[in-house]
Amino acid sequence: MRPFSVAISGKGGTGKTTVAALLVRSLISSGQVPVLAVDADPNFNLHEALGVEVHETLGSLREDAFTEQIPPGMNRTDFISLRFRKSLVESVGFDLIAMGRPEGAGCYCFANDLLTTSMQLLERDYRFMVIDNEAGMEHLARGTLGIPDLLLIVSDPGARGVRTAIRIRNLARSLGLAATPVRLVLNRWKGTTSDELPAAFEAPVVIPEDPAIEEADVQGSPVGALPPDSPARAAVERLAGTIIRMAEEKERQHRS
Numbered sequence: 001m002r003p004f005s006v007a008i009s010g011k012g013g014t015g016k017t018t019v020a021a022l023l024v025r026s027l028i029s030s031g032q033v034p035v036l037a038v039d040a041d042p043n044f045n046l047h048e049a050l051g052v053e054v055h056e057t058l059g060s061l062r063e064d065a066f067t068e069q070i071p072p073g074m075n076r077t078d079f080i081s082l083r084f085r086k087s088l089v090e091s092v093g094f095d096l097i098a099m100g101r102p103e104g105a106g107c108y109c110f111a112n113d114l115l116t117t118s119m120q121l122l123e124r125d126y127r128f129m130v131i132d133n134e135a136g137m138e139h140l141a142r143g144t145l146g147i148p149d150l151l152l153i154v155s156d157p158g159a160r161g162v163r164t165a166i167r168i169r170n171l172a173r174s175l176g177l178a179a180t181p182v183r184l185v186l187n188r189w190k191g192t193t194s195d196e197l198p199a200a201f202e203a204p205v206v207i208p209e210d211p212a213i214e215e216a217d218v219q220g221s222p223v224g225a226l227p228p229d230s231p232a233r234a235a236v237e238r239l240a241g242t243i244i245r246m247a248e249e250k251e252r253q254h255r256s
């Protein structure tokens with residue numbers, strides 16, 4: 001059975017990476033391990049939010065497989081498989097893989113197929129998969145990472161932000177994710193809970209503006225390390241609870 005996969009999408013700078021990192025940490029603290037964190041943004045930085053280092057992305061691996069000397073006695077398939085394993089960052093409770101840049105003009109079908117297969121084999125080892133996407137829908141559109149079990153669309157709480165979120169949802173639907181549940185995540189909420197929530201989405205998730213996140217930014221410390229009682233982390237912990245229940249329901253349906 002595939003892990004329960006959560007894709008995080010949304011306009012640039014709305015807090016996708018922050019939410020992804022906090023979600024990974026919340027799942028770990030709930031004992032839902034191991035988690036696979038996937039950085040699907042070419043400008044990868046999820047590792048920083050989680051406090052680990054990335055040495056290589058799948059994008060650079062794919063380039064090297066065609067431009068570098070492959071060691072004697074090794075074929076290209078072995079070379080790619082070996083480097084794929086090396087690109088996986090292993091940490092406590094989670095592993096991380098960074099997709100890097102999408103391919104250039106050349107034909108990389110061979111490498112892509114192999115990487116897709118490698119991803120599918122890798123996935124099986126995890127309970128949850130959290131995918132931090134770029135502002136676009138590149139990987140969702142290409143289907144590189146399969147169809148997620150849940151799509152989170154992160155937005156700022158303003159009306160314009162929510163309109164963009166609606167566009168993203170419609171785009172996701174047209175890209176074959178019509179059956180995927182979608183939740184709107186209103187991040188950096190400054191209002192009170194009595195403020196009107198956008199009616200276009202069912203039960204939006206509210207994450208408050210949290211000074212501790214800005215502080216972590218300034219200090220250059222991983223946002224994922226925010227204490228569980230900080231407001232944003234606490235909100236994501238609750239979201240994690242909902243996600244865990246969804247995963248349990250999926251498991252029940254799978255068994256019956």
Ligand SMILES: Nc1ncnc2c1ncn2[C@@H]1O[C@H](COP(=O)(O)OP(=O)(O)OP(=O)(O)O)[C@@H](O)[C@H]1O
Nearest residue numbers: 012013014015016017018188208209210213217232
């Ligand atoms: N709840 C919050 N409270 C305070 N600051 C926040 C909150 N969420 C995110 N931020 C800040 O907003 C900025 C953007 O966040 P983040 O990098 O997570 O967004 P993103 O959507 O991943 O951006 P990009 O589209 O560039 O990948 C960061 O400086 C982050 O620290």
Ligand SMILES: [Mg+2]
Nearest residue numbers: 016017018041
């Ligand atoms: Mg980001």
